[in-house]
Structure formats: structure tokens, C-alpha cells
Amino acid sequence: MAILPATHVAAKMAVDLALPNLTPAQRLFLRAVAAHETQYGKGWTGDGADSHNWGAITGNGPAGFFNHQDSRRTSAGTIENYITKFQKYHSDAEGILALANQVFKPGTALAVVSSGLLGGATAMYGHGYYTTVAPPGAPAVLNYLTGLKARVKQILAATQEPSTLPDLQQNATESQVRDEWARLTAPLGISRPIAWKGFTINASGATSPVQTPVKPPVPSKAYALVELDPGNLDTALSDLKHALKIGGTPYTVQHSGAWQPWKLG
Numbered sequence: 001m002a003i004l005p006a007t008h009v010a011a012k013m014a015v016d017l018a019l020p021n022l023t024p025a026q027r028l029f030l031r032a033v034a035a036h037e038t039q040y041g042k043g044w045t046g047d048g049a050d051s052h053n054w055g056a057i058t059g060n061g062p063a064g065f066f067n068h069q070d071s072r073r074t075s076a077g078t079i080e081n082y083i084t085k086f087q088k089y090h091s092d093a094e095g096i097l098a099l100a101n102q103v104f105k106p107g108t109a110l111a112v113v114s115s116g117l118l119g120g121a122t123a124m125y126g127h128g129y130y131t132t133v134a135p136p137g138a139p140a141v142l143n144y145l146t147g148l149k150a151r152v153k154q155i156l157a158a159t160q161e162p163s164t165l166p167d168l169q170q171n172a173t174e175s176q177v178r179d180e181w182a183r184l185t186a187p188l189g190i191s192r193p194i195a196w197k198g199f200t201i202n203a204s205g206a207t208s209p210v211q212t213p214v215k216p217p218v219p220s221k222a223y224a225l226v227e228l229d230p231g232n233l234d235t236a237l238s239d240l241k242h243a244l245k246i247g248g249t250p251y252t253v254q255h256s257g258a259w260q261p262w263k264l265g
Contacts, residue, residue, distance in 0.1 A: 003039050005158035011040045012159050018096040025164035026104070028152065029112045029120050033103055034096075035151040036144075041095055044068070044086075051088040052095035055102055061087025062094060072131050079133055102129060107184055115180055116167035117152070121145040122180045138174035145172060 011034065015027050022030070034040050034054040041054045047066035059065065065085040074080050089095040103120075105127045111119030124130060125141045134143035149168060156163055 003035060003042075003154065007040060007042065008035070008155050008158035011035070012155075012161070014092055015096055018093050019100055022100070022109070023113060023164070024161075025116070026109055026112050028155065028161075028164055029117065029148075030096075030100060030103055031155055032117075032148045032151040033124075034099060035155065036147045041092065048086060048088075051086065052092050053087055053089060053098075054092070054095045055099035057087045057098055057102055058084055059087055060085065061089055061098070063088040063090045071133070073133060073136065077135070105129075111180075111184055112165075115183075116165040117145055117148050118167050118170075118172050118176065118180055119184070121148060122177055123184055126181065126184065138177040141177045142172060142174065 008031075011031055012027075015031055015034075019027060019030070031040075037056040038044060038054055041052050044051055044053065044066075046068075048068055051061075051063075051066055053061070056070075058070075065088055067083050068086050069081055070084050071079055071081050087098065089098060103124060105123075108120060108123040108127065111123040113119075115122075121144050122141050125144065130140075130144055132140045132143040134140045152163070152165060152168055155161075
């Protein structure tokens with residue numbers, strides 16, 4: 001269902017009022033997410049019609065929850081529909097703040113400022129905000145990015161505001177998604193390359209040969225030892241796992257030793 005121009009205008013006023021400290025680019029990006037996900041909360045039917053849930057945020061909310069169908073890609077590559085809880089809020093203002101808290105997790109707000117839609121969509125995927133019907137990793141980011149760009153163009157046509165997202169007219173590639181993820185994860189505590197089956201894997205999942213191939217301790221598996229920042233292990237490990245997911249590398253993780261390496265195989 002198309003979103004009426006007046007709805008885009010009203011959403012701009014609501015977001016500007018609720019989040020005056022964000023930059024224009026960040027507010028525009030947030031509105032694109034809301035338009036893409038739920039038509040600013042107006043796309044829900046049934047029990048969700050008055051939920052004020054702008055971001056398809058799951059779980060129990062301040063005003064309760066409602067059940068609704070969602071979809072996800074299974075490990076077998078098929079699309080599975082399922083019923084889950086979505087949050088309810090008391091007002092649009094409350095729903096907007098909840099959306100901002102979900103979207104602008106560490107790194108995402110700055111990614112929007114520095115890299116526009118590509119940066120924001122890549123960081124959101126890394127934080128697990130969305131999955132898509134596209135294969136996981138860079139294809140999923142490009143799929144979501146396409147939807148956001150379409151919404152931004154509709155928003156600008158309705159509100160007549162200037163675009164503050166520099167990459168709106170650019171067509172990103174999977175390589176650019178991986179490069180963006182490498183840039184975003186560079187300061188996150190990955191202090192040495194990942195050795196994997198005779199290759200070095202950087203944070204984007206790109207590979208390059210190493211001089212001495214890794215000899216797996218167990219013949220049936222390959223291992224990578226990665227030294228993470230011990231002061232911020234949970235965050236560093238989470239971001240490492242998302243980096244490998246975007247790179248398309250299958251893995252499992254085990255803690256292995258007092259000096260804080262992790263074994264992936």
C-alpha cells in the first residue's frame with residue numbers, strides 16, 4: 001500500500017519534534033526505516049493497528065504486545081513464516097524513541113553521517129536489526145538498502161526537503177558492503193587477522209593467502225585463533241561473529257585458553 005504524501009510530512013514533523021538532537025541525515029534515515037518497516041506504524045492491521053510500533057520491534061512493549069506474522073530465512077535457504085510478539089507503545093512519540101534506540105546502536109548513527117544509507121544499512125545488519133528474503137551477508141544488506149532508497153525518494157518527493165544522504169543515487173555492490181563492514185569493525189577489538197584454512201580473513205570476510213597454511217588440530221576441522229580485547233569481550237566477539245556472517249563464512253565459536261583466544265571451526 002502506498003504511503004500518502006501527507007503521511008510522510010506528518011512523520012517528518014513527529015520525528016523532528018521527538019529527536020531534535022539528531023542530524024538531518026540521521027532523522028531522514030530513521031524515517032526511511034520506519035516507512036520501509038511499517039509505514040510509520042500505519043501498516044499494521046488487527047491488534048497492531050494502534051500499536052504505535054514504527055519499527056516492527058518484537059517483544060513486550062510499554063503498552064503490551066500483539067501477535068503478528070513475520071518471516072525469516074532458514075538455514076536450508078527457505079523462507080519460513082511464523083507468529084511472534086510485537087511491542088505496543090502508548091503514543092507515536094514513544095514508538096519513535098523506541099525505534100531510534102533500536103536503529104542507532106553503537107556505530108550506526110555515525111555510519112549514517114559518514115556513509116549514508118550504505119553505512120546505516122550495513123551497521124543495522126551487523127547489530128541484527130533485520131533479516132531479509134535474500135541470502136545472508138552482503139546480499140541481505142543490498143536487499144534492505146534497495147528498500148530504504150525507494151522510501152527515501154518517496155519521502156523527499158512528499159516533503160520537498162533536500163537529500164542529506166550522499167549515496168542516494170549510487171548503486172552499491174557486495175564488495176562495497178564488505179568494505180563498509182571492515183571500516184565499521186576496525187576499532188572494535190579484533191587485534192590480529194583470522195587464519196582460516198590457509199587464508200587470512202579480515203573483518204569484511206575478504207580473503208588473501210598466507211605464507212604458512214593453518215594445520216587444523218583435528219583433521220576434520222579448520223581452526224582460527226583470534227585474539228580479542230579482553231576488556232570488551234562480549235562486544236568484540238559479537239561484532240566478530242557478525243563480520244563473519246556478512247563475509248559468508250560458516251563458523252562455530254568456543255572459548256579456548258586463558259589468554260582469550262577464541263577457536264572458530
